Amino acid sequence: xxxxxxxxxxxxxxxxxxxxxxxxxxxxxxxxxxxxxxxxxxxxxxxxxxxxxxxxxxxxxxxxxxxxxxxxxxxxxxxxxxxxxxxxxxxxxxxxxxxxxxxxxxxxxxxxxxxxxxxxxxxxxxxxxxxxxxxxxxxxxxxxxxxxxxxxxxxxxxxxxxxxxxxxxxxxxxxxxxxxxxxxxxxxxxxxxxxxxxxxxxxxxxxxxxxxxxxxxxxxxxxxxxxxxxxxxxxxxxxxxxxxxxxxxxxxxxxxxxxxxxxxxxxxxxxxxxxxxxxxxxxxxxxxxxxxxxxxxxxxxxxxxxxxxxxxxxxxxxxxxxxxxxxxxxxxxxxxxxxxxxxxxxxxxxxxxxxxxxxxxxxxxxxxxxxxxxxxxxxxxxxxxxxxxxxxxxxxxx
Amino acid sequence: xxxxxxxxxxxxxxxxxxxxxxxxxxxxxxxxxxxxxxxxxxxxxxxxxxxxxxxxxxxxxxxxxxxxxxxxxxxxxxxxxxxxxxxxxxxxxxxxxxxxxxxxxxxxxxxxxxxxxxxxxxxxxxxxxxxxxxxxxxxxxxxxxxxxxxxxxxxxxxxxxxxxxxxxxxxxxxxxxxxxxxxxxxxxxxxxxxxxxxxxxxxxxxxxxxxxxxxxxxxxxxxxxxxxxxxxxxxxxxxxxxxxxxxxxxxxxxxxxxxxxxxxxxxxxxxxxxxxxxxxxxxxxxxxxxxxxxxxxxxxxxxxxxxxxxxxxxxxxxxxxxxxxxxxxxxxxxxxxxxxxxxxxxxxxxxxxxxxxxxxxxxxxxxxxxxxxxxxxxxxxxxxxxxxxxxxxxxxxx
Numbered sequence: 001x002x003x004x005x006x007x008x009x010x011x012x013x014x015x016x017x018x019x020x021x022x023x024x025x026x027x028x029x030x031x032x033x034x035x036x037x038x039x040x041x042x043x044x045x046x047x048x049x050x051x052x053x054x055x056x057x058x059x060x061x062x063x064x065x066x067x068x069x070x071x072x073x074x075x076x077x078x079x080x081x082x083x084x085x086x087x088x089x090x091x092x093x094x095x096x097x098x099x100x101x102x103x104x105x106x107x108x109x110x111x112x113x114x115x116x117x118x119x120x121x122x123x124x125x126x127x128x129x130x131x132x133x134x135x136x137x138x139x140x141x142x143x144x145x146x147x148x149x150x151x152x153x154x155x156x157x158x159x160x161x162x163x164x165x166x167x168x169x170x171x172x173x174x175x176x177x178x179x180x181x182x183x184x185x186x187x188x189x190x191x192x193x194x195x196x197x198x199x200x201x202x203x204x205x206x207x208x209x210x211x212x213x214x215x216x217x218x219x220x221x222x223x224x225x226x227x228x229x230x231x232x233x234x235x236x237x238x239x240x241x242x243x244x245x246x247x248x249x250x251x252x253x254x255x256x257x258x259x260x261x262x263x264x265x266x267x268x269x270x271x272x273x274x275x276x277x278x279x280x281x282x283x284x285x286x287x288x289x290x291x292x293x294x295x296x297x298x299x300x301x302x303x304x305x306x307x308x309x310x311x312x313x314x315x316x317x318x319x320x321x322x323x324x325x326x327x328x329x330x331x332x333x334x335x336x337x338x339x340x341x342x343x344x345x346x347x348x349x350x351x352x353x354x355x356x357x358x359x360x361x362x363x364x365x366x367x368x369x370x371x372x373x374x375x376x377x378x379x380x381x382x383x384x385x386x387x388x389x390x391x392x393x394x395x396x397x398x
Numbered sequence: 399x400x401x402x403x404x405x406x407x408x409x410x411x412x413x414x415x416x417x418x419x420x421x422x423x424x425x426x427x428x429x430x431x432x433x434x435x436x437x438x439x440x441x442x443x444x445x446x447x448x449x450x451x452x453x454x455x456x457x458x459x460x461x462x463x464x465x466x467x468x469x470x471x472x473x474x475x476x477x478x479x480x481x482x483x484x485x486x487x488x489x490x491x492x493x494x495x496x497x498x499x500x501x502x503x504x505x506x507x508x509x510x511x512x513x514x515x516x517x518x519x520x521x522x523x524x525x526x527x528x529x530x531x532x533x534x535x536x537x538x539x540x541x542x543x544x545x546x547x548x549x550x551x552x553x554x555x556x557x558x559x560x561x562x563x564x565x566x567x568x569x570x571x572x573x574x575x576x577x578x579x580x581x582x583x584x585x586x587x588x589x590x591x592x593x594x595x596x597x598x599x600x601x602x603x604x605x606x607x608x609x610x611x612x613x614x615x616x617x618x619x620x621x622x623x624x625x626x627x628x629x630x631x632x633x634x635x636x637x638x639x640x641x642x643x644x645x646x647x648x649x650x651x652x653x654x655x656x657x658x659x660x661x662x663x664x665x666x667x668x669x670x671x672x673x674x675x676x677x678x679x680x681x682x683x684x685x686x687x688x689x690x691x692x693x694x695x696x697x698x699x700x701x702x703x704x705x706x707x708x709x710x711x712x713x714x715x716x717x718x719x720x721x722x723x724x725x726x727x728x729x730x731x732x733x734x735x736x737x738x739x740x741x742x743x744x745x746x747x748x749x750x751x752x753x754x755x756x757x758x759x760x761x762x763x764x765x766x767x768x769x770x771x772x773x774x775x776x777x778x779x780x781x782x783x784x785x786x787x788x789x790x791x792x793x794x795x796x
Binding site for chain 1 (some may be wrong): 415420426442450496504525590637781789
């Protein structure tokens with residue numbers, strides 16, 4: 001143990017900085033990775049509008065942007081990076097084949113959590129290969145581990161899901177785009193171009209989004225000098241929280257329960273009459289539309305079909321009733337509604353909504369880890385205000 | 399995904415709080431669990447001096463204090479809690495037996511990391527049993543998972559170590575004290591009372607120590623509503639960092655290299671002549687002695703023997719030379735030196751120094767998780783200062 005290298009609080013005692021709860025609005029670091037300008041309804045990856053990137057470039061190009069610091073400049077560069085991602089998935093497959101069956105074997109299918117098993121998988125790979133603390137590695141070695149964590153997430157989620165449901169795992173096809181191959185490894189079938197494109201755009205839009213709890217977690221763990229797998233596994237843990245990424249489809253579950261267009265109005269009015277909360281609608285804070293919502297809504301409409309039509313009808317009915325009962329508030333639909341709709345439309349099973357979020361966000365986490373682990377790193381070691389009984393009290397003996 | 403429940407930055411924009419790097423001295427929460435008063439050389443668990451607790455009470459009593467909010471009041475209460483800890487170890491054994499061999503199988507013994515494998519084990523147990531987000535659990539259910547995580551850490555570390563080295567795993571003996579049984583499961587032999595006592599006091603002294611990086615990590619992850627295993631696994635990740643708990647025995651490694659008392663003076667002078675840093679000595683900040691150092695030093699001396707004598711000789715030689723070359727600074731020995739000495743003297747192999755730190759600290763992490771996950775919980779979702787190129791720039795197409 002090295003508690004001596006923990007920052008002693010004697011030095012802290014003179015600082016004693018008071019901050020908003022949850023560190024809200026507290027600038028804990030500098031970053032070049034991106035930013036969310038909520039009042040403008042705008043967020044960006046490095047210097048580029050994230051929605052523009054999703055329209056014009058591939059997921060691998062965005063991965064390249066986040067980790068190489070710039071977009072591929074030529075088609076050849078772009079193709080090479082895509083091919084490299086394919087090779088990374090193949091390499092991940094070796095570990096996945098070896099570890100996933102054992103992690104799932106004998107578990108109760110109804111209980112087994114995919115995201116939790118993904119944490120176990122990535123922790124096990126890091127442990128078995130003895131991934132060293134980044135303090136002992138070169139920048140190139142750190143980057144390589146980050147790339148491997150990204151590939152392992154996609155291949156791992158798909159394999160865990162399939163083994164959980166008694167299906168054969170599907171090996172990666174290195175020739176396919178990352179998003180297409182992920183969808184294929186999940187469903188066992190090469191998806192239509194339309195579905196693959198819809199999923200890819202969802203992934204594009206969720207690579208990074210400021211210092212959310214999971215990204216912050218990754219940076220806190222990395223700040224201790226720990227290895228890449230420690231930081232990624234910790235971030236997945238934060239993502240699983242219902243207050244962050246872990247409550248993916250409450251609104252869509254309501255749509256399922258409503259079932260038909262005719263049921264929408266009475267169902268939603270009954271919610272208000274019972275005094276219950278309408279899930280997924282009426283976000284209290286966004287003053288402008290979340291740019292992810294706009295784009296994901298358009299993608300869902302593009303796919304269309306009965307399910308999307310019903311969901312859109314329920315959405316409009318909800319907004320109409322909200323406006324009727326709480327007029328002038330301009331309440332909006334949460335982004336999770338559109339995200340769930342796009343994922344389901346593209347063929348992702350509901351239980352993989354949050355794990356699929358991890359498939360894209362791991363690109364952002366690892367970019368943040370790499371930004372954290374420079375010579376300028378400082379361990380996150382805050383302070384707390386002790387509010388218990390006065391100390392010391394005599395220790396009673398038995 | 400529920401990115402809509404991430405705090406949108408539109409609200410944050412008005413706050414923009416600047417804080418010291420690494421959140422140093424920033425009070426991120428209120429706590430009744432304990433505090434470190436560095437300038438007084440004093441730290442406490444709840445209202446009791448931690449060193450007094452280590453002298454007068456058992457590890458299980460401290461566990462009781464941290465999780466029940468008070469010390470056992472009678473011997474019967476104390477005995478019952480000890481017995482319960484034994485039952486928890488037995489329950490953990492079922493999972494450990496099932497999962498550890500598979501996590502270790504086929505791995506390169508020289509690479510396999512014990513702490514990383516422990517992360518995989520705890521993640522796998524949580525995933526396989528479908529541990530729910532604490533938001534969906536009662537306080538009693540959360541406490542039960544915390545207790546299980548504590549037991550799983552002790553049983554898991556010992557089993558992983560033994561399987562890694564080709565030895566049979568040792569099942570828990572529920573009748574033994576937690577520290578004694580941990581040592582027995584590691585070494586395969588019931589330890590002497592002296593060794594067990596030394597290790598127990600080390601564990602007593604390292605249960606909690608303010609908002610260090612791993613404790614803070616546990617609280618950040620828990621703040622998202624994630625399940626207990628997510629938070630514990632994340633904390634273990636932070637603990638593994640060399641800037642926190644992951645660089646356990648640099649000073650003791652130097653003692654090994656020195657080998658004999660006669661070598662100490664020339665070896666240490668040579669370090670200074672080369673301009674190298676003397677590891678483990680001369681902590682730049684503590685103005686008083688770390689109370690853990692004082693007590694652990696006494697324990698080591700109590701055990702005595704050639705190894706302790708050599709270490710103490712090297713220590714004194716180091717301090718003498720430091721005083722000679724940097725007079726008046728009153729440089730001290732780091733606590734890690736004494737901690738490593740006590741662990742080694744009690745029979746803990748060097749590679750388990752940091753994992754053994756986890757065996758005690760998990761009691762503190764879980765106490766912190768339980769304090770975090772109340773109705774008063776607020777997700778940790780800080781902000782960052784974007785310092786990259788002005789955005790948006792046009793996205794170039796290929």
